[in-house]
Amino acid sequence: MPVLRRLARPLLASAFVTSGVQTLQHPEAVAPMAERVALAIADHVPGLPHDAVALVRVNGAVHVGAGVLLALGAFPRLAALALAGSLVPTTLAGHAYWQEDDPAKRMQQRIHFFKNLSMLGGLLIAAADTAGRPSLGYRAKQAVPAR
Incomplete structure (x- = not known):
């Protein structure tokens, strides 16, 4: 399991780092859709x-920063949570397939929407992964003497 x-x-992080870099370089391309x-x-x-442009830059910076942390295994649970939190508005702003009239565009946006939901699931798994160690909640319960 550790190798996996x-x-x-x-x-998982690679998609966020690459899209975050692209967003930081060209926030004006995404800002109208995200506004x-x-x-x-x-x-x-x-x-x-x-x-909107500044907020798109912030989102891109979160994707790059948290993506790099996740890829390196540094604070992976926190990095995964940050990415998950930023992915929700990104998905709603960028892939609102239900608003598309053109059937081909609607299908493309639907594919991207559900791809992002799949990535969200992976991030939630990564955020919950304690690498085999007991969770903080479990350790806190064990530290308090039973009454």
């Missing part, structure tokens, strides 16, 4: 800029 874990994390979702999030999260 060491191989799976970089494979509706990004600005709605900015309305509810204090401190976030109310600018």
